[in-house]
Amino acid sequence: MIYKKRRQPSEIIGLTALLSRLKPNSLLSKEISSDLAAMRAGLGGEERLDEVLSRHAFPNEHVFLHDLSLKSTGTFQIDTLYLTPSYAVIFEVKNMAGTLTFNENPPQLIRILENGQKRAFGSPAAQIERNQDLFSDWLHARGLALPIYPVIVFAYPKQIIEKPPSNIPVLFPNSVPGFLRRLPKSHTILNSNELSALTKELMDSHAGYIPKPLYEKYNIPIDELKTGVTCKNCGHIGMKRALRTWHCKKCSTNDGFAHEQAITEWFLLVGRKMTNRECRRFLHIDKLQTATRILNMNVFDFRRQFKKSNIHN
Ligand SMILES: [Zn+2]
Known part of the structure; x- marks a missing residue:
């Protein structure tokens, strides 16, 4: 079995x-x-x-x-x-x-x-x-x-x-x-x-086991990581937030859930809870309320999200 x-x-x-x-x-x-x-x-x-x-x-x-x-x-x-x-x-x-x-x-x-x-x-x-x-x-x-x-x-x-x-x-x-x-x-x-x-x-x-975040493992300052939401279709980093979706200016893809991948990546790279400011900076969001909504939507107990998705295998 x-x-x-x-x-x-x-x-x-x-x-x-x-x-x-x-x-x-x-x-x-x-x-x-x-x-x-x-x-x-x-x-x-x-x-x-x-x-x-x-x-x-x-x-x-x-x-x-x-x-x-x-x-x-x-x-x-x-x-x-x-x-x-x-x-x-x-x-x-x-x-x-x-x-x-x-x-x-x-x-x-x-x-x-x-x-x-x-x-x-x-x-x-x-x-x-x-x-x-x-x-x-x-x-x-x-x-x-x-x-x-x-x-x-x-x-x-x-x-x-x-x-x-x-x-x-x-x-x-x-x-x-x-x-x-x-x-x-x-x-x-x-x-x-x-x-x-x-x-x-x-x-x-x-x-319950959570690995060391990668920025720590490779000793990279968090500020040096390129920020932005990644387009699944063409790999461009820096999708624009539009009404209830994300838009890629390179290939014109719209993806309402593109931020989820960016949040998972934040967790693997930085390994801790994302604050509202960090969310706006990492996802390129202007409005405080938009970041709040995204953070609330994604159940910001990372530990639980981590377990649920079993992304750490
Ligand atoms: Zn694209």
Whole structure:
């Protein structure tokens, strides 16, 4: 049973917005474009695993939860969680081209591309061990203890793993169902009701987790972001407020709801409640009353809006 599906992560929506709102020639453009590309590749890899799992029938009682952001003794993110009455499996999915070598001391992943370019990354093995510890702490804080098995999945078999980590299994998506089937049957820790309660608790905790706003992450002064409502049709930023709608002077599109996207972007970029003044400045509205109406219309409890739309996935 899949309880929590994967959606476009808010980080991708936020980074796309940030890129479009940077001043021309900003020194950060390159870094943000590269982070966005890596995130899109990561999402593609995770979707590849989802696809394999969705084609397979798992006979035992279990739950799949995708893309969970949680907090215990630190914040952590689980790409896929397989939860059963006896144990949990956490998956870290990677989608990287080239030849990959896991070094252990210090923990690093070395990638060599076909053109010979060599680059070092933080080790996914160390990362998933950290997630294992933090998830164990998360369960412990709720009076629970489940064995947690970490697994690293490389999304495509074209990835060459020259030296895998010694202590964590590394799989391609097609071998995941068989791996789960062959895990040793251990004794039952949770009954059906407890498994459901734990699933619900995981989903609620996920919804309560709010990531760091992007201006803070990249250290960009808020004033330097381009303001205005974005036209969905042509991407022009700076639609004009007209009677009950927004008008794009570039492509003549009218869109009564265009401000909603701008408000979502404000939340992802700046991460806090929008004041009337900020609303007028960011959306290019002259009248105080218009801003008040828009703010009221959009239920300005951001935290709730955030949960409801699940934009942070
Ligand atoms: Zn337009």
